[in-house]
Amino acid sequence: MKSSGLKRQLGWLYVLPALLILLTFLIIPFLMSFDYSFTDYNILTPWSKHWVGFANYINTFKDPVFLESLKNIAQFVIFIMPIQVGLALALALIVNKKRPWNTFFKISFFAPQVVSLTVVSILWLYILNPDQGLLNGILSVFHIKAQPFLTSPKQAMFTIIGVSAWQGAGYQMLIFLAGLQNIPHSLYEAAELDGANAWQRFLHITLPSLKPTTIMILTTTFISAFNLMIQPMIMTQGGPQNSTMTPIYYIYRTGFTDRQLGYASAMSVIYGIIIIIFTIIQRKITNAGGDENA
Amino acid sequence: MFYFFVIKMKRFKGREIMKKWKIGVAAIAAVAALALGGCGNNQSGSNSKNVTMWIHVSNTDPEGKALQKNINDFNKENKHGYKAKVQFIPRSGSGGGYEDKINAALNSGSLPDVISLDGPNTAAYAHSKIIQPVGKYISNKGDLLQTIKNQGTYKGKMYAVGYSESSIGFYYNKKMFKEAGVKPSEIPTLEKPWNWNQFEAVCKKITDHFHEPAINMSLNDHSEMSLYSLAPLMWSAGGSITNPAGTKAVGYFNSKQTTSAFQFIQDMVKKGYTTISPKDKGFETGKYAMLMSGTWEVQTLQNQYKNLDWGVLPYPVSPKTNKEVSPTGSWQYAMTSAAKNKKAAGALINFLVNKKCMYRSDMANTVLPARKSVSKMMMLKVGPAMKFFIKQNQTTGHARPVLVNYPQVTRTFAETVQDVTLYKKNPNVQKVMNNQAKVIQKYLKK
Numbered sequence A: 001m002k003s004s005g006l007k008r009q010l011g012w013l014y015v016l017p018a019l020l021i022l023l024t025f026l027i028i029p030f031l032m033s034f035d036y037s038f039t040d041y042n043i044l045t046p047w048s049k050h051w052v053g054f055a056n057y058i059n060t061f062k063d064p065v066f067l068e069s070l071k072n073i074a075q076f077v078i079f080i081m082p083i084q085v086g087l088a089l090a091l092a093l094i095v096n097k098k099r100p101w102n103t104f105f106k107i108s109f110f111a112p113q114v115v116s117l118t119v120v121s122i123l124w125l126y127i128l129n130p131d132q133g134l135l136n137g138i139l140s141v142f143h144i145k146a147q148p149f150l151t152s153p154k155q156a157m158f159t160i161i162g163v164s165a166w167q168g169a170g171y172q173m174l175i176f177l178a179g180l181q182n183i184p185h186s187l188y189e190a191a192e193l194d195g196a197n198a199w200q201r202f203l204h205i206t207l208p209s210l211k212p213t214t215i216m217i218l219t220t221t222f223i224s225a226f227n228l229m230i231q232p233m234i235m236t237q238g239g240p241q242n243s244t245m246t247p248i249y250y251i252y253r254t255g256f257t258d259r260q261l262g263y264a265s266a267m268s269v270i271y272g273i274i275i276i277i278f279t280i281i282q283r284k285i286t287n288a289g290g291d292e293n294a
Numbered sequence B: 001m002f003y004f005f006v007i008k009m010k011r012f013k014g015r016e017i018m019k020k021w022k023i024g025v026a027a028i029a030a031v032a033a034l035a036l037g038g039c040g041n042n043q044s045g046s047n048s049k050n051v052t053m054w055i056h057v058s059n060t061d062p063e064g065k066a067l068q069k070n071i072n073d074f075n076k077e078n079k080h081g082y083k084a085k086v087q088f089i090p091r092s093g094s095g096g097g098y099e100d101k102i103n104a105a106l107n108s109g110s111l112p113d114v115i116s117l118d119g120p121n122t123a124a125y126a127h128s129k130i131i132q133p134v135g136k137y138i139s140n141k142g143d144l145l146q147t148i149k150n151q152g153t154y155k156g157k158m159y160a161v162g163y164s165e166s167s168i169g170f171y172y173n174k175k176m177f178k179e180a181g182v183k184p185s186e187i188p189t190l191e192k193p194w195n196w197n198q199f200e201a202v203c204k205k206i207t208d209h210f211h212e213p214a215i216n217m218s219l220n221d222h223s224e225m226s227l228y229s230l231a232p233l234m235w236s237a238g239g240s241i242t243n244p245a246g247t248k249a250v251g252y253f254n255s256k257q258t259t260s261a262f263q264f265i266q267d268m269v270k271k272g273y274t275t276i277s278p279k280d281k282g283f284e285t286g287k288y289a290m291l292m293s294g295t296w297e298v299q300t301l302q303n304q305y306k307n308l309d310w311g312v313l314p315y316p317v318s319p320k321t322n323k324e325v326s327p328t329g330s331w332q333y334a335m336t337s338a339a340k341n342k343k344a345a346g347a348l349i350n351f352l353v354n355k356k357c358m359y360r361s362d363m364a365n366t367v368l369p370a371r372k373s374v375s376k377m378m379m380l381k382v383g384p385a386m387k388f389f390i391k392q393n394q395t396t397g398h399a400r401p402v403l404v405n406y407p408q409v410t411r412t413f414a415e416t417v418q419d420v421t422l423y424k425k426n427p428n429v430q431k432v433m434n435n436q437a438k439v440i441q442k443y444l445k446k
Helices: A002-036 A055-062 A064-096 A102-114 A117-128 A134-141 A156-181 A185-193 A198-209 A211-225 A230-235 A247-257 A261-288 B002-038 B062-077 B096-108 B119-127 B146-152 B174-179 B196-210 B225-236 B256-270 B297-304 B342-352 B355-365 B372-379 B384-396 B406-421 B429-445
Strands: B050-055 B083-088 B114-118 B160-162 B168-173 B290-294 B310-313 B331-336
Touching: A002 A261, A055 A064, A055 A261, A064 A102, A064 A156, A064 A211, A064 A247, A102 A156, A117 A134, A117 A156, A117 A230, A156 A211, A156 A230, A185 A198, A198 A211, A211 A261, A230 A247, A247 A261, B050 B062, B050 B096, B050 B342, B062 B083, B062 B342, B062 B355, B114 B119, B114 B342, B119 B146, B119 B160, B119 B331, B119 B406, B146 B160, B146 B331, B168 B174, B168 B225, B168 B297, B168 B384, B174 B196, B196 B256, B225 B256, B225 B406, B256 B406, B256 B429, B290 B297, B297 B384, B310 B384, B331 B342, B342 B355, B355 B372, B372 B384, B406 B429
Parallel strands: B050 B083, B050 B114
Antiparallel strands: B114 B331, B160 B331, B168 B290, B168 B310
């Protein structure tokens, strides 16, 4: 039909602004960095780029800091997923019940999300200071020895995982909460009549009903976890001994502090491919779990 | 009837569609305008009498205000009718914003005629031909401090001229020193500094008395501050990062002399005299007896901590050499390769670093002068702490190395400091130095 053709054209027109923005800020830059990744592009000499073939790619796999950063981000992703998502679900369950002060808790749990990551990082720097920080002060009440936190190569990444989970959980709590409130109350009533206790109701009604929400949250957390940069940049500068160096931070530093844009581009192409592969795997796994709710 | 209705509907829809069309077009136009507006607003003057300049400070800073006055004077006083115009591009704490703008301008070819740049950038900018030699336009060069000339010189040519100097001192709390039993007669001077052993003995006295680290050496700062403030210890011992040509680090960064300075840093942490996680404002609030900090601390202490009775001590020296060394360096002016009228740009830089302008800007910003003659003028006006710094700067100052890959080298230096302060993990300083010398070597080859 004629009008549907017009509609289709109109549809393209509507998405055009978004497409233009995507093209300008995502697709074209990506193609450009692909191009740069085969050159010795130095940010100070944009006029003299030389083709170096696969040299940047070969160097990437020989770069101990880049390899270390891959190890670090794996550690971060593996730990942040259950901690942050679990924390978000727990918080959502707490504020889902009607209680006095509920609004206060909801706001408190969500508040870290509103504050910029930079501010959060600086705030935690004070809390985590081994010599005068609040956290060691609290630990000393329980007669626990003062911990080095960010100044120790062993603890630094776990500390950043904790801070990130604290910061990020509030947002996912809100999504979980929306999911919880969508569960029909009649299901719980029926279960209660059948004599199911609270734990059984949670296990057999709440969790299955939250499945689509959980998949969505897992996917977004997974992808954003790979982009970790601000926290280590502010709190540790990737140290001590590169124990909190992440790929994105390392790529940024190589490109803009060390001025090696060509090399940084090669690393970002490799890292981009790694993320795409893992996202596909992750989607396969979560979809394989059954589609009854999809 | 029904048919008519449909036609009417269609017409109505058509109008609606037209409207949306227009909105869509307007939206696209707006996006395009925004995108285009971002570029090309920085046309450097094609008129040869005009000189454009970028500076990294804000026009509300004392430094920015003084610069604007200096520029106004230049426009009035120069005999060739040159007109200079400055654009203020405040940098972020770590120097971000401003340098990003320079990098972007390189890509779009929109650099101004004159820029300000930080000392350690001289080599990279000169090597990349972003800036060009400026020496022949500068008058009275003999009056400039040697450290300023070293900082701005690359491969034997002067590429940039510093307009101020900086330094670090060991601030100390007089009351706490007295309480811990450090006698006033023991207080060191530039002529008779403490060596590292004497310094450690004093730290022990203080640490034992107050049960707190004696000094905050800013070891939690892994930025440029690390090399800037700690390299003088290495230079005092006769060590260095590279050979003078800047081509070899192995054999220099892991030499006995360099290692001895890093051993001193490790000992300070290991013995509890300093800490890798200092309390915020610990010196200002009387928790630490000493603070290693820059000239900028003078104003903070004078304005905000009026009850604190403090003084400034020189760097402790290597017991092997007894050589007093202090850090130097700051921002400078340079002429870009894009400068159309070299004479005009050179005249502007020469004017901004003359005695009068430098005095105005350095006094306004309470920084150390870059000319001997300006020091003499400032000595009459400033307090004892600034007097100490001016003297320390002129008699013991040491410029940072001029290296193309300076960002990588300074970071490796900071990482080395962090490595040796983790003394349990890295008890063997020499081993750390051997490894890190190789890392630096890698950056020198390129």
